[in-house]
Amino acid sequence: MILADIHTHTNYFHGKNTVQEMYNAAVDSNLQYYGFSEHTPLPEGFSCLLYQEGDMNIAFENYVNDVLLLKEKTADYNKENLCQIPEVLLGMELDFTPQYPDYMDTLIKKYPFDYVIGTIHFVGEQNIGLWNAEDASLEEKYAFFEEYYDYMIKLAAYGKTDIIAHPDFVKIHCIDSFHAWLKTKRADECLHETCKAVKKSGMVLEVSTGGLKKACEEIHPSPKILEIAASYAIPISFASDTHNINTVAYKFEELAHFARQFGYKEHTVFINRQPIQLAF
Numbered sequence: 001m002i003l004a005d006i007h008t009h010t011n012y013f014h015g016k017n018t019v020q021e022m023y024n025a026a027v028d029s030n031l032q033y034y035g036f037s038e039h040t041p042l043p044e045g046f047s048c049l050l051y052q053e054g055d056m057n058i059a060f061e062n063y064v065n066d067v068l069l070l071k072e073k074t075a076d077y078n079k080e081n082l083c084q085i086p087e088v089l090l091g092m093e094l095d096f097t098p099q100y101p102d103y104m105d106t107l108i109k110k111y112p113f114d115y116v117i118g119t120i121h122f123v124g125e126q127n128i129g130l131w132n133a134e135d136a137s138l139e140e141k142y143a144f145f146e147e148y149y150d151y152m153i154k155l156a157a158y159g160k161t162d163i164i165a166h167p168d169f170v171k172i173h174c175i176d177s178f179h180a181w182l183k184t185k186r187a188d189e190c191l192h193e194t195c196k197a198v199k200k201s202g203m204v205l206e207v208s209t210g211g212l213k214k215a216c217e218e219i220h221p222s223p224k225i226l227e228i229a230a231s232y233a234i235p236i237s238f239a240s241d242t243h244n245i246n247t248v249a250y251k252f253e254e255l256a257h258f259a260r261q262f263g264y265k266e267h268t269v270f271i272n273r274q275p276i277q278l279a280f
C-alpha cells in the first residue's frame, strides 16, 4: 500500500480546495504522509495562464504559513493520541527556469521545506501546457521531446531539487506521437542519457496518476521510461498531483501495481530534505 501522496495542490494557485480541506481528504485516504507542493511564483517575464492572477509571492507566503501551522497542529495531535493521522510535509513544485538560477536558489533557501520538486513546465520560452502540438509536424514534435529531456538533464545537473515531477509531461497533448517517438533509437539514447544524469544527481523520479486525469490518459512516466529508470535503480516517489479533494491518492492501487511491474518495492518521502524509504 502506498503511504504517501507528496505532489498536491491547493486553492492558493489553481487548485479548488484549502490546505485544511485537502488534508482532511488525506486523513480519509489512510495515508501516513501528506505532502503539499504548491507551484512557485515565477521570475519576471514568465507567466502561466493556469496559475492564479495577482501577486503570487504573497499567495505563496500564505500557503507556506498555512502548511506550517497545520504541520505543527497535526504533530501535536499525533504526540498526544494513539490514533495517528498523516504527517504533514512542506514542499513546493519549483518551475525549473535555468535562465534564472539565483531566483530558484533564493526560493529554495527561503522556507523550511521538507522537499523540493523540480518541474519542467517550460522548455525555453514555451509553456508545455499551452503548446499547440496539433500544428507541429512529427519532426518538430520529436525535436521538442528531445529538447524536453535536455532540460531534464539540466535539472539533474542543477542538482538542488529532490524529486523530478511527472517525467514525461511533454506527452500530455500528443500521446500517440510520444509513443511513436519512444520506439525510436534516438529516444532510447536520449532516455538513457537522462536516466544516467538523474542517477548521478541522486534525485528521485516521480511516478504519478496526474497523467490519468489529462488528455493523454496515462500514468507519468510511460512504461518504457520507468523500465529504463529501474535499470539504473533510480528511486521513485508517488503522487496524485491532485488539485481537489476528490483526487487525493487518486488510483493509488493502480499506481502501486504499475511500479511493481518494474521491480519497485519502495517509495521515497523526504523529511527536512532527507530521504526515507517506505515499503509499499
Ligand SMILES: [Zn+2]
Residues within 6 Å of the ligand: 093, 119, 121, 165, 166
Ligand atoms: Zn506540474
Ligand SMILES: [Zn+2]
Residues within 6 Å of the ligand: 007, 008, 009, 093, 241
Ligand atoms: Zn503539480
